[in-house]
Amino acid sequence: MIQFTIEDRNGERQSIEAPDDMNLNLMEVLKASEYDILATCGGMALCATCHVQVLQGNDLLPQASDMELDMLDTLPNATNHSRLACQLRISEAMQGSIFQIAGELQ
């Protein structure tokens, strides 16, 4: 199991455990944990509503694909620590990371 921390829109942090052998991505884990995200496009890096800021552990994550970077580029509130949760597969690299939910809700 991989353990990491989620900071919700109110700034509250919660530790989450997710298996790394089920081919899950972070967006799916956030939805399953009932976090408030739309994930409209269902994981195709099309809507960016699963935008997260990586507050800790950003350097360890696998690099974003061109498709993800293109989508992040369109976000007015993106930073160098922005990722799309749907493009982050749950893996050892996430152990101990902190993700802040940032995607739009409308």
Place this chain on the structure above:
Amino acid sequence: MENIVTDICIIGAGPVGLFAVFEAGLLKMRCHLVDALPQVGGQLSEIYPQKPIYDIPGYPEVKAQDLVDRLMEQIAPFHPTFTLGERVDSVEKQTDGSFILTTNEKTEIACQVIVIAGGLGCFEPRKPEIEHLEEFEGKGVVYMVKNPELFRDRRIVLAGGGDSALDWTLFLSNVAKEVTLVHRGETFRGAPDSAEKVFELAHQGKINLLLKSNVVAINGNGHLNTVSISGKDNAITTLTADHLIPLFGLTPKLGPIADWGLSIDKSAISVNTEDYSTNVERIFAIGDINTYPGKLKLILCGFHEAALMAQSAFKYVYPNQKLSFKYTTVNGVNAF
């Protein structure tokens, strides 16, 4: 302006909307499809035409565009009609229970039943979070450049770092009095050629290029007058501007459908899984746009939903007929 009369008006011409024509056609119901995109196929044709899909029954692998082409072939016997490149804006219920839909181009469609197969919704410009932004929409703030002449001799601030921000900066630098491009990054991921030209214009002093900067406030009295920009070190600069053009790409939205009195749950339309009807009689929602316990956003689930929808819609189109279910193997496909 055009007037269309049909049995079922399908909003959204993606794979599920197209297959709904087939299921309706088997029951002798005519369909008209409306889509905001200029071509049929929805996401498949617009976003990933060359990508393979592996979970369509009977096709171990099929390219998205090929699936759309085959669906068009499959529904051809039922002669569906199309309004493409237009968005349905309003729905009016008639006293006999039927509807009249009106598009943004004032096309009117009279129908007995509405089927919403809108997928992710309509793609609309993504808006940055700036206070009072919406108050200035159409009063200096625009999200797309339709007629560049409107910007002649004006002071323009563009925000964004994608291809469209680069392209319009280059274009408007020859038209406007003053062009400022505000980008939150230091580099551009868009076409290297355009990025180079933008840097060159900035170097020549022909445009203002503000990197590592964000638009944080706008002001004006009835019309946009100033744009405030937070730059490196968080210092705020306020520029006089006639127009602000935020160019942050497109994002899928439910659009006008959200105002039709339908029960909405997280940008999706709640339906009854018996027939995929919504809370409004004679309006159905199928495919990615609907939600119900256990919903999976799969094309094949949308096909199933279309079949059940058609069986239920029949009673509104043919109120005096009894529906008897028949296999295509027994009955064939009877064109009309």
